[in-house]
Amino acid sequence: MNMSNILKVDLNPAQVILSFLLAFALSYLWATVYLKTHSGVAYTRSFYLTLILMAPAVAMIMMAIGSNVALSLGLVGSLSIVRFRTVIKDPKDMLFLFVAIGIGLTAGANAWLVGVIGTTVIGLTTVVVSKLSNSRVSSADYILIFRSEERDPWNILPTQAQKLVSWKQLRSATDVDSGKDFEYTYSVRLASHTSPEKMVAEIGNGKIRQVALLAPENHLDL
Numbered sequence: 001m002n003m004s005n006i007l008k009v010d011l012n013p014a015q016v017i018l019s020f021l022l023a024f025a026l027s028y029l030w031a032t033v034y035l036k037t038h039s040g041v042a043y044t045r046s047f048y049l050t051l052i053l054m055a056p057a058v059a060m061i062m063m064a065i066g067s068n069v070a071l072s073l074g075l076v077g078s079l080s081i082v083r084f085r086t087v088i089k090d091p092k093d094m095l096f097l098f099v100a101i102g103i104g105l106t107a108g109a110n111a112w113l114v115g116v117i118g119t120t121v122i123g124l125t126t127v128v129v130s131k132l133s134n135s136r137v138s139s140a141d142y143i144l145i146f147r148s149e150e151r152d153p154w155n156i157l158p159t160q161a162q163k164l165v166s167w168k169q170l171r172s173a174t175d176v177d178s179g180k181d182f183e184y185t186y187s188v189r190l191a192s193h194t195s196p197e198k199m200v201a202e203i204g205n206g207k208i209r210q211v212a213l214l215a216p217e218n219h220l221d222l
Helices: 013-037 045-065 069-080 091-108 112-136 196-203
Strands: 141-148 165-175 182-190 208-214
Touching (some): 141 196, 196 208
Antiparallel strands (some): 141 208
């Protein structure tokens, strides 16, 4: 067996450099789409960096393997002993990761036109769909917690305060002072153009105290 054929790569330095530059450029563009369309309170910095670095890494592997069967089998064997334990909570993040891998594959396989057109089309589609979905969703769901001496505190709220909530559901009512004080927990959906700060300010009065408005876990992607 000729050992020089095992490590032979049918690429010149110019192709390698162009493939890496294309992978970096397209992955940075795709990561920017992730930032612009992310719906959480804050984006995950580690995932953002992963999107940028994933494509060049995959491109390097593709260029190293090429059509070499020995290297491809070695890659499969090495990956079989590696366990990835990172849990991706949002299915949309999985899509971003798959596209980043696809960018690396097209860059490493010299299918540059496919990578450019594919990233552009998918990126524009993602931005448009994100804007359309955001325009249709008027508000987010929250968890409202407060204390009151009233047995039915929602009915004593001013009409203006009740209009700030488009939907509500009682989750729990806890007696915290032997029938003299109760803690209520509601799932609420704020009305259109209603901020959490305005909701807390309007609902708090002498009969309703210690008002807290919490965002669910799926809105707190830190």
